[in-house]
Amino acid sequence: MTPETALIIVAMGFLVVLLLGYPLTFTLGGLAVIFGFTMWDNPGVLNLFNRTILNVGSNVSYVSCILFIFMGCILERSGAADDMFESMYIIFGRIRGGLAIGTVVICTLLAAATGIIGASITMMTMLALPTMMRYKYNRKLSFGTIMAAGCLGTIIPPSIILVIYGAQAQISIGKLFAGGIGAGLLLSGLYLAYIVIRTLINPEMGPPISKEEADKYSTRDKLILILKTIVPTLGLIVLVLGSILKGVATPTEAAALGCVGSMFIALAYKRLNWKMIQEACFETMKTNAMIMWIILAASMFTAVFLGLGGAQVITNFVTSLDVSRWVIFAVVAIILLIMGMFIDSYGVLLIGIPVFTPIVYALGFDPIWFAIMFAVLIQASYLSPPFAYAAFYLKGVAKENINISEVYSATFPFLGLQILAIILLCIFPQIITYLPSIMY
Amino acid sequence: KVQTAPASGSASSGMQATPEFNWKMQVIHTTGQSDFEQNKQTAEDIYKMSNGRLKIEVVPNGTFASSSEGFQAAGDGVFEMHSSWPIYAKGIEYALLPLSTGSMSMDAMDKWTWMYEHGGWDLSQKAFDKLNLQLVGLEIWGSEVMMSKKPYKGLSDMAGNKMRTSDPRMIAKYGVAGISMPLEEVFTAMSQGAVESAEFGHLKYDESLGLVDISKYGIYPDFWNVHFATTVVVNKDAWNSLPPDLQLIVEMAFKARELQHWTKSQYESAQTMKKLQESGDMEFIRMNKEDFIKAREEMVKIEQEDAAKYGGLTAEVYDSINEFQEMWYPYKDMSSWWGAGLTPEQQLGYPLEK
Amino acid sequence: MVQKLAKVLKGIDKISEFTAKSFSYIVLLIVALQAFEVVRRYILKSPTDWSWELATMLTGVSWMVGVAWVLKEGKHVRTDIIYGRLSKKWQAIIDIVFFGFIFTPFVGVLLWKTTQNAFFAWSIDERTFSMWGPPIAPSKTIFALSFFLLALQGIAKLLRDIIYVVKGEEV
Ligand code: NA
Ligand code: NA
Numbered sequence A: 001m002t003p004e005t006a007l008i009i010v011a012m013g014f015l016v017v018l019l020l021g022y023p024l025t026f027t028l029g030g031l032a033v034i035f036g037f038t039m040w041d042n043p044g045v046l047n048l049f050n051r052t053i054l055n056v057g058s059n060v061s062y063v064s065c066i067l068f069i070f071m072g073c074i075l076e077r078s079g080a081a082d083d084m085f086e087s088m089y090i091i092f093g094r095i096r097g098g099l100a101i102g103t104v105v106i107c108t109l110l111a112a113a114t115g116i117i118g119a120s121i122t123m124m125t126m127l128a129l130p131t132m133m134r135y136k137y138n139r140k141l142s143f144g145t146i147m148a149a150g151c152l153g154t155i156i157p158p159s160i161i162l163v164i165y166g167a168q169a170q171i172s173i174g175k176l177f178a179g180g181i182g183a184g185l186l187l188s189g190l191y192l193a194y195i196v197i198r199t200l201i202n203p204e205m206g207p208p209i210s211k212e213e214a215d216k217y218s219t220r221d222k223l224i225l226i227l228k229t230i231v232p233t234l235g236l237i238v239l240v241l242g243s244i245l246k247g248v249a250t251p252t253e254a255a256a257l258g259c260v261g262s263m264f265i266a267l268a269y270k271r272l273n274w275k276m277i278q279e280a281c282f283e284t285m286k287t288n289a290m291i292m293w294i295i296l297a298a299s300m301f302t303a304v305f306l307g308l309g310g311a312q313v314i315t316n317f318v319t320s321l322d323v324s325r326w327v328i329f330a331v332v333a334i335i336l337l338i339m340g341m342f343i344d345s346y347g348v349l350l351i352g353i354p355v356f357t358p359i360v361y362a363l364g365f366d367p368i369w370f371a372i373m374f375a376v377l378i379q380a381s382y383l384s385p386p387f388a389y390a391a392f393y394l395k396g397v398a399k400e401n402i403n404i405s406e407v408y409s410a411t412f413p414f415l416g417l418q419i420l421a422i423i424l425l426c427i428f429p430q431i432i433t434y435l436p437s438i439m440y
Numbered sequence B: 001k002v003q004t005a006p007a008s009g010s011a012s013s014g015m016q017a018t019p020e021f022n023w024k025m026q027v028i029h030t031t032g033q034s035d036f037e038q039n040k041q042t043a044e045d046i047y048k049m050s051n052g053r054l055k056i057e058v059v060p061n062g063t064f065a066s067s068s069e070g071f072q073a074a075g076d077g078v079f080e081m082h083s084s085w086p087i088y089a090k091g092i093e094y095a096l097l098p099l100s101t102g103s104m105s106m107d108a109m110d111k112w113t114w115m116y117e118h119g120g121w122d123l124s125q126k127a128f129d130k131l132n133l134q135l136v137g138l139e140i141w142g143s144e145v146m147m148s149k150k151p152y153k154g155l156s157d158m159a160g161n162k163m164r165t166s167d168p169r170m171i172a173k174y175g176v177a178g179i180s181m182p183l184e185e186v187f188t189a190m191s192q193g194a195v196e197s198a199e200f201g202h203l204k205y206d207e208s209l210g211l212v213d214i215s216k217y218g219i220y221p222d223f224w225n226v227h228f229a230t231t232v233v234v235n236k237d238a239w240n241s242l243p244p245d246l247q248l249i250v251e252m253a254f255k256a257r258e259l260q261h262w263t264k265s266q267y268e269s270a271q272t273m274k275k276l277q278e279s280g281d282m283e284f285i286r287m288n289k290e291d292f293i294k295a296r297e298e299m300v301k302i303e304q305e306d307a308a309k310y311g312g313l314t315a316e317v318y319d320s321i322n323e324f325q326e327m328w329y330p331y332k333d334m335s336s337w338w339g340a341g342l343t344p345e346q347q348l349g350y351p352l353e354k
Numbered sequence C: 001m002v003q004k005l006a007k008v009l010k011g012i013d014k015i016s017e018f019t020a021k022s023f024s025y026i027v028l029l030i031v032a033l034q035a036f037e038v039v040r041r042y043i044l045k046s047p048t049d050w051s052w053e054l055a056t057m058l059t060g061v062s063w064m065v066g067v068a069w070v071l072k073e074g075k076h077v078r079t080d081i082i083y084g085r086l087s088k089k090w091q092a093i094i095d096i097v098f099f100g101f102i103f104t105p106f107v108g109v110l111l112w113k114t115t116q117n118a119f120f121a122w123s124i125d126e127r128t129f130s131m132w133g134p135p136i137a138p139s140k141t142i143f144a145l146s147f148f149l150l151a152l153q154g155i156a157k158l159l160r161d162i163i164y165v166v167k168g169e170e171v
Helices: A003-018 A024-039 A043-055 A060-078 A081-091 A097-113 A117-127 A130-132 A139-154 A160-167 A173-200 A211-215 A219-245 A251-268 A274-307 A310-319 A323-342 A345-362 A367-381 A389-397 A405-427 A430-439 B034-049 B067-075 B098-102 B108-119 B118-131 B183-191 B203-208 B236-241 B243-258 B257-281 B289-310 B312-335 B342-349 C004-025 C026-043 C050-065 C068-072 C088-124 C137-167
Strands: B023-028 B054-059 B080-084 B134-142 B146-148 B162-164 B175-177 B196-200 B215-222 B231-233 B283-286
Touching: A003 A310, A024 A367, A024 B146, A024 B236, A024 C088, A043 B067, A043 C050, A043 C088, A043 C137, A060 A081, A060 A117, A060 A251, A060 A274, A060 C026, A060 C050, A081 A097, A081 A219, A081 A251, A097 A117, A097 A130, A097 A173, A097 A219, A097 B098, A117 A130, A117 A139, A117 A274, A117 A389, A130 A139, A139 A173, A139 A367, A139 A389, A139 A405, A139 B257, A160 A345, A160 A367, A173 A367, A173 A405, A173 A430, A173 B098, A173 B183, A219 A251, A219 A389, A219 B118, A251 B183, A251 C026, A274 A310, A274 A345, A274 A389, A274 C004, A274 C026, A274 C050, A274 C068, A310 A323, A310 A345, A323 A345, A323 A367, A345 A367, A367 A389, A367 A405, A367 A430, A405 A430, B023 B034, B023 B067, B023 B236, B034 B054, B034 B243, B034 B257, B054 B146, B054 C004, B067 B080, B067 B134, B067 B231, B080 B134, B098 B118, B098 B231, B098 B289, B098 B312, B108 B312, B118 B231, B118 B312, B134 B236, B134 B243, B134 B257, B134 C050, B134 C137, B162 B183, B183 B196, B196 B257, B203 B257, B231 B236, B243 B257, B257 B283, B283 C088, B289 B312, B312 C050, C004 C026, C004 C050, C004 C068, C004 C137, C026 C050, C050 C068, C050 C137, C068 C137, C088 C137
Parallel strands: B023 B054, B023 B080, B162 B175, B162 B196, B215 B283
Antiparallel strands: B080 B231, B134 B231, B146 B196, B146 B215
16 A cells, blocks of 8 residues: 555545544544554554653643633633723624724734634633623624634734744744744734624624614713723733843743632632632633643544554655646645644644755745745634634633634635735735834 | 665665665754764665665654654664663663763763763663664764853852753752753743753754853853763564674664764864854853862762662672772873873964964 | 443543542642742742742642543533534444544553653652652652543543433433
């Protein structure tokens, strides 16, 4: 059997079991064991999985994930989150899609405080989604906004993906961080524009407050609302961010400070008690275990994919191409997008860096520009079905009953926006390269 | 069962169409980094030398196991070969720490001499026996640099400051807070000032990570991880299944490049230093000698504590090193090169143009 | 018979839930560890060499143990494109079939391998590679325990599915 055939069998097996609806975690883990044992010519393969467990189970990147989930649980139970989005609804007043706009803005701020995606998506699903549902926001627009904006954390610094990329491809991490800012803000801007345009055309998608209701609140009322309900939670996020920028805390430590801060907010709301903390602990456990077990099983699956020669197949294909450099870049982008549909994002990174960087460098693309394009494509992989972390997190955390197909289709417009961003970044590479060129 | 891509070549070149042995080798670093490229080149050479009988696919760190479990994974047969820092397996055999590294310890030539002539190699193999691994190659790394936001002239200047380092025991005696943070956190922490200095590798390596962008000073000489050794090991079952001619090819091929690993990293670091000095991006400082004399004395105490605490092979290694050094340093002192201790210009014999 | 079995199944549920809830308090410990580390480094200028590693280890064990409880609560994400349109009986049949094909090899192999790994760690008093070098056997034991709990809860789910398909009863 050639590696090509092997990989086709692996991909088909995954699709069939996944579509029949067996839980993703067991599907990935089970197929990893079965394909590893039957197809990989190596008696030691079953020992591989112990290594994967320790790899994921002692990975420092995931400390901030549990902390942000806990912070979200506390904010949710304190009532502060609900109040904040409730007043945002009032303050945005007659502006359509106001809650979605607020969500994108908060996600952009959160993105600057966390380096992974699990954190923002679970937090915003807990905090923003209930209010959006209550005010009859279009479901797909709400889901898509949270998922897409929640992925900004991987591109706006600090970003774990960019650190790994920098370390592996030997590019200045500082310059990558600087380059990520432009691309991240472009994506954030595109999401905002999309929300504004969609709700302008169709107000039903993000209904604003009614005229009579809006007239009840004076500017003074609104100011008080801002002070009482928005300043605390938003302030907390800004403080978390500030502690990193001021050199007080590392990103993970900042998340812990955020947890402490959220307990103070709960105290101010007179909701802090042992029972509430207990419930937050239980909820954190349930959510984090669900997420982390997907990551664990996906890592096993990816290791087997690589062991069966996955990287080799892709290298052979790309190096056999004899076309213009932009066509090759397009092919690389499409391969990354397709890989992102089936395997874990870390796997995409692991295959992509050694395979593609030498090729694109040889074609004369700017290394920093390509690194950021690569990161944009990786964050698209969080969103692209069927293997879409963003969708799993949202569905796993949401209190509402949601079909995964509904979540999947919610990703499409935002995936379209990401492709638009990729095209814009090709036409205007300065969006990425300007900041790194002046910063150091 | 899956075969890796069929071998190229024709019958006339004597190349086999499909290899008899398909191995995988996980290397601690990745594409573009010196040891990764070197091991990859060696694997290609072995493929040719063996007429296509042995094909080793070199994969980057983390493909199958994280750095901390790579040696165990190789011993378990997850992949056949591994190149990494033995310290990652010190939780299984502590002697791998003194075997591969140490603060304020031997320079590269000393270490090579000890390894090859005074029993270091056999002791290393003894440690790897516990992991079901065969030692076939050894790479000794060149001098590392401390990337710093502050211009320390000596260890005592560092008191009260924070440094990211893997073994903080010695600097702790100077009141330095050693932080063993991972790279993911350190980069942001250092650029924002939460940590004043950090060590990762030699200058060329640190430059490629962009650490030069966030540090003004490069400080020498290295007192941590001095002349670290990375080892190339093979799973013993895989090794024993190899016919003697292929075993010899593997051994010779990896040994042949050992020295070049050192020369390359140091040569490139020298080029990097010249570049950074000329551009004014960084200043380089050599710490004062008095601090180092005291630091070595402090380190001896730590080594003695280690030997007493862990005993066994650890004590055996320290004994062997000490025995070697007692004989070696008087000789080295007497026979050292004329230029040792002179200025660059004295060594050149003519003035350096600035 | 079914009544007796129902008691056993409820017992398994309780074990999964109890373990997960007990371990869930770990997050408080992680918050405290990380927050104190900031104070120690930024204000007291004396950071530890163990806080980071301990927080990372604790994070790992905390989510590993939760898997059985997540299964009990039916919270493992599935794609419901087809599954969601099936009757409850057919859903149970799919779960029964895949329990054999997918769940058993996954959990069986991993339970075996993680247990072996934990025993090895205890037998040599394995340590991590850091300078602090804490024992790693406790973590590895909890990894194995997680798969044990998952196996138990998986069997409970299987029995429930079988009872539902055969008798139409939910226990
Ligand atoms: Na970020
Ligand atoms: Na995807």
